Amino acid sequence: MLTHAIQDFQRGVYIPYCLDGSFFDLRRLTAKTKSLKTLIQEIIFADDCALVAHTEQDLQQMLDRFSGASKLVGLKISLAKTEGLHHPAPYSSPPPLTITIDDTPRANVNHLKYLGSTISCDGSLNREIDTRISKASQLLGRLRNRVLNEHNIRLSTKLKVYNAVVLPSLL
Structure with missing residues (x-):
């Protein structure tokens, strides 16, 4: 269902990485010839799914596609369990997210639990x-x-x- 929802959708979060063992030299990630990148759109485990995107518009499109695909296979998204976490750039104060699922606004939270770990909007541990x-x-x-x-x-x-x-x- 998820594959159907986001096929041909090339937006999400690109993660750069190196395969030469230089994991701790962050300057190597800026060299285009020595680093690769992969597109991350979802983080899934069992029946939990987290969709990730850089912009609110991309996330809304992903949610709309996900909602449509779930209806096609007869599944329903639990609106009570669906939350939005916005991780803004440091020292910025953008407006809160206005994400909806089937025209129902979703709650924005500062902290959420995913797979037993607490994720904070400020990146703090x-x-x-x-x-x-x-x-x-x-x-x-x-x-x-x-x-x-x-x-x-x-x-x-x-x-x-x-x-x-x-x-x-x-x-």
Whole structure:
């Protein structure tokens, strides 16, 4: 359905990259002969989909195509779960997005969760880091009474539980 929706639509976000191992030399990305670019229009996982575009008009066209394609195959977009996140250029204050799906305006948010991670409109990771620290702290508190303070469990087992439960939540 998504392939049908955005076929022949060459707008989205172009990501430049290098294949020569120079990932940390950002100056190489400006050299046209030494870098490649790929078009990213959607980020999908299972039944979640994020559409990405540089301009509001391109995003609206993608949403219109996506909505039309979903109707063709008998699917319905969940309007309650559909949000818009605008990531403006630094130090700019553009007007909020006015994205609609089937003439229904969509909410603009400053933060949204996608696949368990918090994405902020300013590109900041503060909220994501705070959330991860909070989750790890909650897990550690739950483990304290059941595992960590238990004298019958070996230290190596406690470390394995910590590494398997707490660290993945934190990282």
